[in-house]
Amino acid sequence: MTAGAPIPRWALITGASGGIGAELAALAAADGYHLVLVARSADLLATLARTLTRLHSVEVLCVPLDLARREAANDLIARLAARAIVPDLLINNAGVGLYGLHQDTPLEAELALIDLNIVTLTRLTKRLVPEFLARGSGRILNVASTGSFQAGPYRAVYYASKAYVLSYSEALAEELAGSGVTVTALCPGPTQTGFHARSGMRHPLRILGGLVPIARPAAVARAGYQGLLAGKRLVIPGRVNWLLVESVRFLPRRFATAIFAFTSRPR
Numbered sequence: 001m002t003a004g005a006p007i008p009r010w011a012l013i014t015g016a017s018g019g020i021g022a023e024l025a026a027l028a029a030a031d032g033y034h035l036v037l038v039a040r041s042a043d044l045l046a047t048l049a050r051t052l053t054r055l056h057s058v059e060v061l062c063v064p065l066d067l068a069r070r071e072a073a074n075d076l077i078a079r080l081a082a083r084a085i086v087p088d089l090l091i092n093n094a095g096v097g098l099y100g101l102h103q104d105t106p107l108e109a110e111l112a113l114i115d116l117n118i119v120t121l122t123r124l125t126k127r128l129v130p131e132f133l134a135r136g137s138g139r140i141l142n143v144a145s146t147g148s149f150q151a152g153p154y155r156a157v158y159y160a161s162k163a164y165v166l167s168y169s170e171a172l173a174e175e176l177a178g179s180g181v182t183v184t185a186l187c188p189g190p191t192q193t194g195f196h197a198r199s200g201m202r203h204p205l206r207i208l209g210g211l212v213p214i215a216r217p218a219a220v221a222r223a224g225y226q227g228l229l230a231g232k233r234l235v236i237p238g239r240v241n242w243l244l245v246e247s248v249r250f251l252p253r254r255f256a257t258a259i260f261a262f263t264s265r266p267r
């Protein structure tokens, strides 16, 4: 690096091969962040990397990795260390869902979901927070869900995993207050990505009986990215989503769960 040259800023984004993660990568690149992009689909990551490098002249390191593997976070951190990269932004976006009666869904898929949505997110955060604290700055965006606020029959393990992400993020944000390190939980409602079909939903767009508008991933990513840069603790994109989340707080929990079950039942 030449004297006086700006210090390169890096964003580490998991689940960047499509959906909300790819949109977050585009926003960070447009802001001049170099990118570490992680997902399993090496070809999709490479295509995105070429596009963002061409558009924004940023450096992009693609790391094809299955983040549901228990060693994945350590492998990823080792890859960063080998390149002397300490990210300024950590975006824990990778996540999977699983739809169906709990008695029928495969345990292995549920454990992999927990490893991805909870364990790897926690490991990456745990490894990077001390480096952020040593530097006195760092921003973390954890992608949770509007499902973080209530139980989700027919998506029991997924909703429970997102409740963890929200609770963990809010607690860390409080512990880190005043340190220069911020933690933002992004809680999207239904968003037009391949997520629902991959979760095994047969009618992915009829969420809550079709009552909830389906957001575009670009809009969700923009809300999350702006919240991240502003150091907000909680971002719920979309007024209807915000209203639903707020109203659930005033309902008896059992009643809210029953309504959710009624509107989400497999048909």
Ligand SMILES: NC(=O)c1ccc[n+]([C@@H]2O[C@H](COP(=O)([O-])OP(=O)(O)OC[C@H]3O[C@@H](n4cnc5c(N)ncnc54)[C@H](OP(=O)(O)O)[C@@H]3O)[C@@H](O)[C@H]2O)c1
Residues within 6 Å of the ligand: 014, 015, 016, 017, 018, 019, 020, 021, 038, 039, 040, 041, 042, 044, 065, 066, 067, 068, 069, 093, 094, 095, 096, 097, 116, 143, 144, 145, 146, 187, 188, 189, 190, 191, 192, 193, 194, 195, 196, 198, 217
């Ligand atoms: N879509 C919604 O309605 C919605 C609502 C609320 C919250 N969310 C949350 O938003 C986040 C992004 O979801 P999305 O809607 O953008 O879904 P998506 O289009 O399915 O994207 C998921 C991303 O995670 C990656 N991923 C999945 N399993 C992985 C694994 N084992 N290892 C590494 N990467 C993995 C996928 O890449 P590869 O397949 O290439 O690995 C992909 O890049 C998730 O955390 C999800 O829970 C989504």
